[in-house]
Amino acid sequence: MIRRLFLRKPETETLLPANVDVDAENTRVEVASQWQLMWWKFKRHKVAMIGGIVVGLYYLTALLANFVAPSHFTTYNEQYVNAPPQTIRLFRDGAFAPYVNGYKFERDPKSFKKTWALDTSVTIPVGFFVRGESYRLLGIVPGDIHLIGPAKTGDPFYLLGTDKSGRDVFSRIIFSSQISLTVGLIGVAISLILGILIGGVSALAGPGVDNVIQRMIEVLISIPTIPLWLALAAVVPIYWTPVQVYFMITVILSLVGWTGMARVVRSRFLALREEDFILAATLDGVPRGRMIMRHMIPSFLSHIIASVTLSIPWMILGETALSFLGLGLREPVVSWGVMLRETQKVGVLASFPWLLYPAVAVIVVVLALNFLGDGLRDAADPYQTR
Amino acid sequence: MPDTLIDVKGLKIHFFTDEGVVRAVDGVDLTLKRGTTLALVGESGCGKSVACRSFLQIVHSPGKIISGQILFNPETGNGQTDLIDIVKLHPKGRQIRDIRGKEISMVFQEPMTSLSPMYTIGNQIMENIQLHSQMNKKEARRLSIDMLDKVGIPRPDRLVDEYPFRLSGGMRQRAMIAMALSCNPKVLIADEPTTALDVTTQANILDLMLDLQKQYNMALLFITHDLGVVAEIADDVAVMYLGKIVERSDVNTIFNNSKHPYTQALLRSIPKITMKREELDPIKGMVPNPYRRPGGCPFHPRCSQAIPECNLIVPAVTQLAENHAVQCLLYENLAGRKAAEPAL
Amino acid sequence: MIESIQPSPNGSQLKDGSVLLEVNNLKMHFAITKGIFGRVKGFTKAADDVSFFIQKGETLGLVGESGCGKTTVGRCIVRAYRPTSGEILYRQADDSVVDLAKLRGDELRPFRKDLRMIFQDPYSSLNPRMTVFDLINEVLKVNQLAKPNEMKERVEHLLERVGMRPEYMQRYPHAFSGGERQRIGIARALITNPRLVICDEAVSGLDVSIRAQILNLLEELQADFDLTYLFISHDLSVIRHICDRIVVMYVGKVVEIADGIELYTNPRHPYTEALMSAVPVINPNARKRGARIRLEGDIADPSNPPAGCYFHPRCRYAQERCRSEAPGLRDTGNNHFVACHFAEQLNLAGVRMAD
Secondary structure (H helix, E strand, O other), X not given: OOOEEEEEOOOOOOEEEEEOOOOHHXXXXXXXXXXXXXXXXXXOOHHHHHHHHHHHHHHHHXXXXXXXXXXXXXXXXXXXXXXOOOOOEEEEOOEEEEEEEEEEEEEOOOOOOEEEEEEEXXXXXXXXXXXXXXXXXXXXXXXXXXXXXXXXXXXXXXXXXXXXXXXXXXHHHHXXXXXXXXXHHHHHHHHHHHHHHHHHHHHHOOHHHHHHHHHHHHHHHHOOHHHHHHHHXXXXXXXXXXXXXXXXXXXXXXXXXXXXXXXXXXXXXXXXHOOHHHHHHHHHOOOHHHHHHHHHHHHHHXXXXXXXXXXXXXXXXXXHHHHHOOOOOOXXXXXXXXXXXXXXXXXXXXXXXXXXXXXXXXXXXXXHHHHHHHHHHHHOOOOOOO | OOOEEEEEEEEEXXXXXXXXXXXXXXXXXXXEEOOOEEEEEOOOOOOHHHHHHHOOOOOOOOEEEEEEXXXXXXXXXXXXXXXXXXXXXXXXXXXXXXXXXXOEXXXXXXXHHHOOOOOOHHHHHHHHHHXXXXXXXHHHHHHHHHHHHHOOOOOHHHHOOOOXXXXXXXXXXXXXXXXXXXXXXXXXXXXXXXXXXXXXXXXXXXXHHHHHHHHHOOEEEEEEOXXXXXXXXXXXXXXXXXXXXXXXXXXXXXXXXXXXXXXXXXXXXXXXXXXXXXXXXXXXXXXXXXXXXXXXXXXXXXXXXXXXXXXXXXXXXXXXXXXXXXXXXXXXXXXXXXXXXXXX | OOOOOOOEOOEXXXXXXXXXXXXXXXXXXXXXXXXXXXXXXXXXXXXXXXXXXXXXXXXXXXXXXXXXXXXXXXXXXXXXXXXXXXXXXXXXXXXXXXXXXXXXXXXXXXXXXXXXXEXXXXXXXXXXXXXXXXXXXXXXXXXXXXXXXXXXXXXXXXXXXXOOOHHHHHOOHHHOOHHHHHHHHXXXXXXXXXXXXXXXXXXXXXXXHHHHHHHHHHHHHHHHHOOEEEXXXXXXXXXXXXXXXXXXXXXXEEEEEEEHHHHHHXXXXXXXXXXXXXXXOOOHHHOOOOOOOOOOOOOOOOOOOOOOOOOHHHOOOOOHHHHHOOOOXXXXXXXXXXXXXXXXOOOXXXXXXXO
16 A cells, blocks of 8 residues: 655645655665666576676686695696596495595506506595695785695595696696686776777767778778787797786787777767757756766666676687687696697597596686676666666 | 447456566456447556457567456357457467458557568558458459558559658558558557657548548547547547546547546646637646556546545446446445436 | 847847847758768758747747657757757847857857756656756756755755655656656756746657646746746647747748737648648537548658748649749738738638637
8 A cells, every 4th residue: 555645835736746655665666776776687687697606606716716726737746647537426335425536557458558547446535625735825825725625635636637747637727717717807808998989989079980980890800800810829929928928818809809899889879879868968068078978878888798798708718719729828827728729639639538628617607608798788778678 | 230349348457577467457348339439548558558459369478368358249140159259369379360450450559660661561461461361462462552542542553562661651551551451350449540640640540540430331449548539530438547447438428528537637637729728737646656556446546536435445337327337436326326416 | 249230030029128039040951961971962951941039938839740840940949959050049138149050069058058958758868877866967067057065955946846856866767757757857957047948849758647737837937937938849739728929830941920829710821720620629529520621642851842832732722833932931910920922812710719
């Protein structure tokens, strides 16, 4: 039941009901800002929420890589080269006591080579928050506790196997996230700034400039990306440090990535120009700068966020591809693309298929980012239903 | 002679949305008779469009017809036994598709969005014809040109091959009418067909529709919010508010002797071209949020004649005369009395 | 400050202290471009040689159908567009006259507070990302028209005056209905105490029962704030109700100007006659079906208008002269201006007033 109070205005004689809403929920909707409405709409999109959680976990892992991974990405043990993954078993003799199996040497019946295989007779207890290699979290905080690892330090613990140098694939996948996920962010940030600037100028500086910029964009995007990257990557000097190469990669990726954002931004500005509320602001005398920053950009900021979220996976895939082809990052830096370089030979892949796990990591995060971006894009216009 | 073509009883259509259930149509009774025009009047959100779309089972999701009957008389000659209840037909089924475009046709408000931009006018009319008859392409084209001529489109033999974007708003609306009438329907539903048109074009389209109604002896259900249009063309009028028909009668009674406070208030609040300038008498308040309907009578918070019971009791339909029904507590107790005059 | 020294087609009204705004020979032509280089193919003559004046304190109606240019004229006056040619003479508070059409860029700034606009669509005229307070306050902020500590009070006071609760200042537009949004739009227009308000189809986008509320509000505010209105609409009933004098436009041209009741009962232009005849009357006993004037054909295309009088192809009284010679706006006495060669000879039917 809604109680209404009627206010009689002495001058106007018009009865105006004042809605005194006892219902708090409705007041919530009415005072909600655009961001709150967007959040509420986003929450209903279950798949996007899951995507968001997954992405969150990925970035958290990247931040705490030292802690999550059982060993450092450079740590190797020449004893356990190309060892297969040790699956965790949770129950032993009916009790909850996670463990993995140990290794034994075997002769491959076909190639007569010595390979590692799992030895079910050997049990290695698994612990959580165990002591292990010491590290400096984020380069600052020292520690030696790891999220998961062998209960007895020193036991072999390779959840996803080892590579040809005896390094733990699982740990390397985790450390790779630091590079692969941040290349995406920096690249997107650059694309975003370039895109907004160039898109904005294109939309607002008049038809002549607009024409030139749009044609330029069309030329850029018609160049096939992979050969373009190859060409740009070939320009990177061999003697550059991994860090320098890292930044070069992000710049290369964003040099082509900005075009998508620029077109989106331009079309948003152009559409806004026709809106009555922008005309009203013009008639208020709002100067150009304030018009763009205060009146126009907030209008499509939510779309930008959605767009940005959808371009991060593109960057991740780009870096993975470049590094896979040997044109991006190289050893000793680790990224998913660098790890996948080892899988290029079919023979290797047939014998040691666990080396493909980095691809799974890529697929999962790209999917999660896409779901998240879709959810954000759908929620970006919270006023659509009204 | 049974000339009732559509008889609607207790129609209820609810929309099931994330924010709640909207009772868009909340118990509506209507009758459409051959050769007459029924105007369905109401403001935005009253449910008039939704109600009419249900006659062709084209209610948008998340809307659903949850109860009631829409009895259509196909006039096969067997009288009452052959009435089809449209509510029971499946929205994608064969039966309703046979009815759409052939027995009951509809014309919409925005001709640009209801005519496909991908096909010529002729193509679209021919499609309707060929769906419902055995004509071949040549005959259908001939008929299309005839229809375009009938609705007053100049050079129909040329315009039949034009695309909709070539025509003006008035012309497109005529083309839509031609398409709707191409199979000689018994009922034509027009959902605000002239609201988007200029007043001079509107006048021509209204005249056209009435001429055609006479020619085809159709029933015309005309939805609008413009009381002037209602006065011009209607024989009977049903006034809707928040999903209910608050008053239903012939056009003279509605304009000169209305009983429901909403109808009266509406008539008082509209500027009229013939009246002297004086202050308008507005209806106070606003149409309530459909998710927060008032209790009791939906109009009572804005009603200048409300009594305390209006908050609690939903008025039932009171038959004041043979062709005058009203849903208002002010009349409910009086309907039984013999020598009573409404004390207003 | 530019003073008008030449006599204008309307006579020397501007010297008359009661005129607030005078539009002389206003032309607004939009170029139609084609091709990748934007070659100009032709012009849409949205407003073509429009002249009229607005007196202080009156409500002048600007009426016509789609494509007549009424919205364009309104927007030229507030300088949303830069007119192709013509004068817009505005009398300021100190009695000096300035031609708004000649001003560029920042020169217009001082006039933004004097000439304000109320828009048609209450949904698209309020920025959904700004609070009601910010929307109304923006003009004050940007032009430094009030001290920061005064702004809140001023907005509160005005919101109350237009029938909204001041507490709603912090809400966003989506929280409000069409009628309420229009009240916010009205508050935004009036916050600067303007002298001229252009109402561009201010009630057309509202429900029928809300229109009366807003029309009454506009009339009250006019009295309270001493406002002058230019009321643009296609709805002849609304225009009849609120306007003192009316300008009728057709395809960019002014065809008739007259006082309210005079225009409706005694139109002198065939187009006005047809317009009056087309309006449905809210009285079933006064059905005009047989007697209505049917206009053949469609409204002329402003980018390709007919030769001579633009209305002649649809005019039942057209003569040879109409096909070749465009009529000018003439004074036919009683403050009644008509653009028709035969205005004096024709005996046109007006609206029958109710007794």
